[in-house]
Amino acid sequence: MDINKISVDFGYKSKIIILFITSFLLLFTILSSICIGVYNIPINEVFSVMAYHLFGIGDIGNNVYSTIVWDIRIPRVLMGMLIGMALSTSGATYQGVFRNPLVSPFILGVSAGAAFGAALSIMFPFIPFSIQMSAFVFGMISVFGAYSLSRVRGKTPLVTLLLSGIILGSLFSALVAVFQYIATEAQLKAIVFWLMGGLYHIGWSDIFTVGLIIPLGILCLMRYSWKLNILSMGDDEAKALGINTEKLKILLIILATLITSLSVSVAGIIGWVGLMIPHAARLIVGPDHRFLIPLSALMGGIFLIGCDTIARTITTGEVPLGIITSILGAPYLIYLLRSKRSVFFG
Amino acid sequence: MLEIKNLKFGYDNKNNSNNILNDISFKVGKGELCGIFGPNGVGKSTLFKCIIGFLKPKHGELTINNKNILKMPVEEIAKLIAYVPQEHKSPFPYLVKEVVLMGRTPHLGGVFGPKKSDIEKAIESMEIIGISNLANKPYTDLSGGQRQLVLLARALTQETELMILDEPTSALDFRNQLKIWSMLKKLTKRGMSIIVSVHDPNHMLWFCDKVAILKEGKIISNGTPESALTEKVLNELYGDICNVKENKEDGFKTIIPNINKITDIT
Numbered sequence: 001m002d003i004n005k006i007s008v009d010f011g012y013k014s015k016i017i018i019l020f021i022t023s024f025l026l027l028f029t030i031l032s033s034i035c036i037g038v039y040n041i042p043i044n045e046v047f048s049v050m051a052y053h054l055f056g057i058g059d060i061g062n063n064v065y066s067t068i069v070w071d072i073r074i075p076r077v078l079m080g081m082l083i084g085m086a087l088s089t090s091g092a093t094y095q096g097v098f099r100n101p102l103v104s105p106f107i108l109g110v111s112a113g114a115a116f117g118a119a120l121s122i123m124f125p126f127i128p129f130s131i132q133m134s135a136f137v138f139g140m141i142s143v144f145g146a147y148s149l150s151r152v153r154g155k156t157p158l159v160t161l162l163l164s165g166i167i168l169g170s171l172f173s174a175l176v177a178v179f180q181y182i183a184t185e186a187q188l189k190a191i192v193f194w195l196m197g198g199l200y201h202i203g204w205s206d207i208f209t210v211g212l213i214i215p216l217g218i219l220c221l222m223r224y225s226w227k228l229n230i231l232s233m234g235d236d237e238a239k240a241l242g243i244n245t246e247k248l249k250i251l252l253i254i255l256a257t258l259i260t261s262l263s264v265s266v267a268g269i270i271g272w273v274g275l276m277i278p279h280a281a282r283l284i285v286g287p288d289h290r291f292l293i294p295l296s297a298l299m300g301g302i303f304l305i306g307c308d309t310i311a312r313t314i315t316t317g318e319v320p321l322g323i324i325t326s327i328l329g330a331p332y333l334i335y336l337l338r339s340k341r342s343v344f345f346g
Numbered sequence: 347m348l349e350i351k352n353l354k355f356g357y358d359n360k361n362n363s364n365n366i367l368n369d370i371s372f373k374v375g376k377g378e379l380c381g382i383f384g385p386n387g388v389g390k391s392t393l394f395k396c397i398i399g400f401l402k403p404k405h406g407e408l409t410i411n412n413k414n415i416l417k418m419p420v421e422e423i424a425k426l427i428a429y430v431p432q433e434h435k436s437p438f439p440y441l442v443k444e445v446v447l448m449g450r451t452p453h454l455g456g457v458f459g460p461k462k463s464d465i466e467k468a469i470e471s472m473e474i475i476g477i478s479n480l481a482n483k484p485y486t487d488l489s490g491g492q493r494q495l496v497l498l499a500r501a502l503t504q505e506t507e508l509m510i511l512d513e514p515t516s517a518l519d520f521r522n523q524l525k526i527w528s529m530l531k532k533l534t535k536r537g538m539s540i541i542v543s544v545h546d547p548n549h550m551l552w553f554c555d556k557v558a559i560l561k562e563g564k565i566i567s568n569g570t571p572e573s574a575l576t577e578k579v580l581n582e583l584y585g586d587i588c589n590v591k592e593n594k595e596d597g598f599k600t601i602i603p604n605i606n607k608i609t610d611i612t
Contacts, residue, residue, distance in 0.1 A: 010443060010465060099437045226459030229444070230451050233436050239400055240431070241504070242424025242452035287438035290459055 015291045018284065022298040029302045030081065033309045034073045038316070041065055050074075071203070077305055079202045082214045083263040084273060084304025085297040089218050090256035091274025092281070092296045096232040096289055097252050098147075100158050101282070104275035105260040107162060109169035111271070113142030114264035116172040119179045119191050132210065132265045139261035142168045143253055197268035197322030199308050210262045217259040218297055224252060225289035232287070270304070270322050272329025277303055279336065347539050348374040348397075348508055353406035355389075355396055366392050367563045370406070374541055374556070376507070379534045381550045381571070382543045384560035385583060390543040391432075393560075394510050397541075399423045410508065424452035428501035430511040434493065439484035442496050446472055446481075449503030471502040475529060491522030498529060509533070511542040515549065527553045547575060547588075547601045559583070572599060 034046050049069040051057045060066045091104045098108075105111050117138030121131045129137070145168050150160035180191055221228075227248055230238045238245045263270070281295040307324045350372055356365035366389045374380045382390050395401040397408060399420050408416050410426050428449070436445075449471070450464040460468075472478045477495050480488065485496060494514055501509050511530075515523040530540055531553065544550045550557050551571045558568040559579060566582060567574040577590055580601070588603045 010447075096438075101437065226451070226454070229440070229459075230448055232438055233440075233445075233448065234434065236400070236431055237434065239420050240398060240424065240429035241448060242421040244420060282438070286444075287440050288444055 015285050015288075019291065019294055019298065022295060022302070026081070026298050026301050026305075029305050030077055033077045033080075033305045034069060036309055036313060037068070037073065038313065039064075039068060041069060045069070075204050075207050076199050076202045076308070078207055078211065079266065080199055080305045080308040081301035082207075082211055083199075083267050083270065084277075084300035084302070085218055086214045086259035086263045086300075087270065087273040087304075088277035088281075088296040088300025089221055089293050090260045092278035092289065092293050093221055093228065093252055093256040094143075094274070095278055096228045097249055097256075098156065098161060099232055099234065100161070101279060102158065102275070103161065103165070104272070104278075105256075106269070106271045106274060107169075108146050108165040109142040109167075109172065110139045110257055110260050111264055111269045112169040112172040112176075114139035114261040115195060115269050116175050117261070118194065118265050119176045122187055122190050122194075123179050123183060132262055135265035136258055136261040138172070139257045139264070140254070142172065143257050147253075193320075194268040195322075196320030197270040197325075198311070198318065198320045199267055200312070200318050202266070206266055210266050214259050214262055217255050217262075218293075220255050221252065222290075222293050224248065225293050228252060228289045228293075229287075232289070268320075268322060271326050272333070273300055273304060273325055276329050276332050347376045347378075347411060348541070349407070349409045349412075350397070351407040353393075353396060353403050353408065355392060355401060355403045359404065365404070365563060367396070367403070370558075370560075370563075370565055372558045372565065372568055374508070374539050376539055377534050377537050378539055378555045379530055379553065380539070380541045381554035381557040382541060382560060383545075383547065383550050383557050383575075386545075388560045389563045390560060391512055394429070394512055394541075394543070397510060398427050398429050421452065424504070424506075426506055426508060428504040428506040428509045430494075430497045430501050430509065430514060432512045433490065433517050434497065436485055439486045441481070442477065442483055442485055442488070443468060443472065443481040445485045445496055446499045446503055449500040452504060467505070468499075468503050471499045474502060474532075475499040490517045491519070491525070494518065494522075494526060495529070498526070502533070507537075508539045508541070511540065513543050513545065516545060523549070547580070551575060551599050551601065575601075 031043065031046070035041050035043055045062070045065050046069050048058055049060060049066050052060050052066070053070050087105060094103045094105065094108060095101050114135040117134035117136070118131045120138070121127055121129055121134040127134065146161060146164040147156065149164035150156050152160070176191070176195065180188055183191060227243055230241050230243055231245060231248060235245050260274070277300045278292065278296045281292055281299050285291045285295050307328065308321055311319045311321045311324050350370055353367055353370040354362070354365055355367040356362065358364045370393060382393065384390055392401065396403045399415065399418065403416070407414065415423055415426065447460055447465060447468040450460050450467060454460060454464070469478075472481055475495055475498055477492070477499055480492060480496070485493065488496065498514070515526050518526065527549065530542065534540055534555070544554070554571050556569065557571050557574050558565050559574055560566070561583060567576070567579045575590065580588055580590065586604070587607045588601050590599055591602050592599050
């Protein structure tokens with residue numbers, strides 16, 4: 001009897017330990033990213049600047065340190081973390097809802113839709129939506145568009161879903177290109193910088209607007225993670241287990257699209273994170289979304305801060321963040337396609 | 347326990363002639379193993395979907411312990427009826443124990459999913475079904491028969507009084523078929539009522555306590571298997587290609603094909 005009990009241990013403890021270790025890694029990444037830069041700053045100076053601004057303790061001998069650490073790097077690193085978290089949790093959610101480990105905000109066309117929405121509001125400032133709102137609306141249009149285009153007789157085959165996402169994505173990208181063509185020089189500059197994806201312009205004001213909604217969205221997704229497990233088994237399965245599938249799907253898609261669109265509206269299109277990180281997290285902790293979503297969030301934060309640190313230190317100038325994530329992400333996808341074909345294509 | 351009265355279902359709301367199910371009425375008592383028997387495409391799966399609330403019947407009554415379940419939301423029905431679908435695949439490699447634990451979902455009130463008592467329930471069901479040894483394997487790596495057992499354990503974890511299985515044995519080899527049937531028998535002895543759709547007339551004769559035989563959306567015969575499955579009914583279902591053969595000593599009946607007639611058909 002006892003032996004049986006041990007063999008059916010659910011292994012939650014080790015998963016929680018993994019989450020703790022990853023949290024510490026995230027903290028470590030945050031601190032080192034604040035220290036590293038064109039102008040390296042010793043860690044004790046970083047702490048004294050933080051102590052000064054947070055608690056008003058001590059004073060700062062070096063004003064340059066204060067500006068770099070508090071006004072530039074900390075908001076940038078925090079935003080990088082939030083965006084990495086948002087993209088990877090929404091990726092994990094889309095993968096569960098659409099029952100496929102190959103979908104991501106990028107592939108479903110959400111990013112392109114949100115980019116179009118944001119470009120629209122850069123082009124026509126008189127539109128009464130904010131950039132964020134407009135990005136969200138068009139992000140929703142793409143994901144529901146892709147979903148309904150590919151839904152045939154109550155089923156959503158993978159190939160049609162991906163194709164619909166690609167179609168809508170390229171449609172929105174084309175529309176953004178039209179904007180670039182007709183834009184004034186200032187608008188063009190704003191759109192192009194923003195499309196390439198980057199965090200160079202992040203300040204505290206961005207953290208206060210977007211930075212509160214993203215963690216809330218992630219917490220809401222985590223609250224539904226058990227139901228997402230059931231949903232990922234299939235519609236009929238979930239209904240038979242007493243889940244109102246249509247309602248839950250729409251709710252989860254709205255939440256995931258909200259946090260994706262917010263990230264896109266702040267930092268432009270950053271590809272691959274939402275595909276790569278959830279998959280890597282699933283390899284570590286298994287498909288149970290109660291652990292998969294928090295681990296994806298933590299790993300996404302680490303990954304994006306890392307990429308952003310590379311982006312701002314690799315050359316004397318600044319490489320767009322989207323380029324770095326794509327360069328790292330494409331080979332990973334190739335590896336997945338070659339080694340795990342059966343997982344994706346049955 | 348379950349009572350169905352004059353159930354009608356069709357996708358065409360005005361026209362009754364295209365109905366998929368017509369005037370279905372039958373009862374299932376506590377601890378009974380009730381077979382729904384009929385050829386492919388006769389409406390067995392549709393009937394099940396009506397019972398578990400996926401499809402709304404046009405007309406008729408459906409009660410469990412005298413409670414009307416037609417107007418119940420899926421959340422409530424899942425506490426009363428467990429459903430085991432036909433062949434099912436998962437895109438993610440959930441472990442067997444996780445799949446079984448999913449059966450607790452209708453009873454969960456809390457925010458973060460199952461509690462310790464739910465986990466104990468899942469472990470207990472795996473022991474009853476005899477799949478504790480599979481607990482740590484990915485569900486996606488199992489054979490069809492093993493997957494069916496896992497789904498059965500999950501249905502058991504759901505703690506309902508009624509279980510519905512849609513052709514649980516259709517994709518399995520003979521040994522696994524017998525294993526599933528003996529498991530179902532074991533569950534009915536524990537007081538579970540089970541409705542199961544069957545293809546094979548022999549399985550129905552051998553294992554079911556009660557059957558309803560469907561043809562073209564209607565029940566053409568019901569009762570105990572011996573009384574319901576007469577030569578006449580067999581003829582009506584399949585044409586004159588098989589016979590009931592009774593073993594004189596123990597009264598055990600078997601359906602055997604009439605080889606000559608079968609070659610005539612082709």
